Amino acid sequence: MCARELLPVLGQSQPERADAARNRQKIIEVTARMIAERGADQLSLDEVAREACVGVGTVYRRFRDKAGLLWALIDERERRFQAAFLTGPPAVGPGAPPAERVRAFLGALVDRVVEQQDLFVLLELGAPKARFNGPYRVHHTHLAGLLSEVRPDADARFLADALLATANAHLILYQRAERGMRVETIKSCIDALAQAILSANGPVPT
Template sequence: MRTRRELPIIGQPQPERADAARNRQKIIAVAARMLAECGAERLSLDEVARAACVGVGTVYRRFGDRAGLAYALIDEQERRFQEAFLSGPPPIGPGAPPIERVTAFLHALVDRVVEQHDLFRLLELGSPKGRFGGPYGVHHTHVAALLAQVCPEHARFLADALLAPVNAHLIRFQREERGMTVAEIKAGFDVLVRGLLAR
């Protein structure tokens, strides 16, 4: 009798064999060290495999590409972030009006991108499927659900419009070339939210 395949649940780790889990942790630890030492541009899956003393095929099968490895590296903070906006205290969590929650969410997401800037840049260099899947897909679903309470006819498009500027390359440019502070970037999002949702 064929059993139903379980689907992944947000925030729930998938079961792994003990040796696979050990290899995964070893690869992630090595990749995090190499990222800190060399930066995102020089992070190579082949070099990670060599430094972690595992086969190159193991790394590629487990992570696929550099974007897949970046997802794994940001995983723990992403889990905490999801817990905050799904079940944490307001204004980012339930209990605040939808527009306040969207604004708080965008502020927190800007902080995440700034904190793990190199990893988010790696994600943005991946394929469109990778770039707009994973965390982005969860973020979009959440923001669209909040916006649907205010503007249901355009909620999905507006969610993309609000998330698009939360871009590691753009935020780096804004900070380094335009001299903008993180507080100024967040203030810009406040204006954007109010302008898009003025009724």
């Protein structure tokens, strides 16, 4: 992974010393291995430092806390996802009608959450200021912009929040584990809700 500023700024870079870049990469690789072996819920930054053979202070200075380290783990995949809906081919990317792009984006977002579900579940346990920043802010801005084109009569920001709530990692985990829902079924249900919102007539109450 190249050394770049963490989300939510897509593609922006910052200088990083070679030794700092090596330590960052080592910490990320060790963390990914530890999560694959033991799960993410018991992750400790002190243990990560020991396994990566770096000082504890190095880990805390670079990532600040557990949430910062988890964001670094999802950074590269999230950047690819952002590139897909910002500059990629339609219907997720530009070139398709906005209503079609809303539906395609939501389906792709469910796949994105499922891809790293354990990490997203942990990140959702963080403080609201952190949880609704980062990728959520990018997703919300993108979705609200599309919704404002389709439903200029409605509060696009609220509708974006409502639709993004359906891709909540905890909810998807519950639907899959407790209700036995397949990912494709979840996506189909979210798509039906999106279509209802996109085709509704009249203003949404304020």
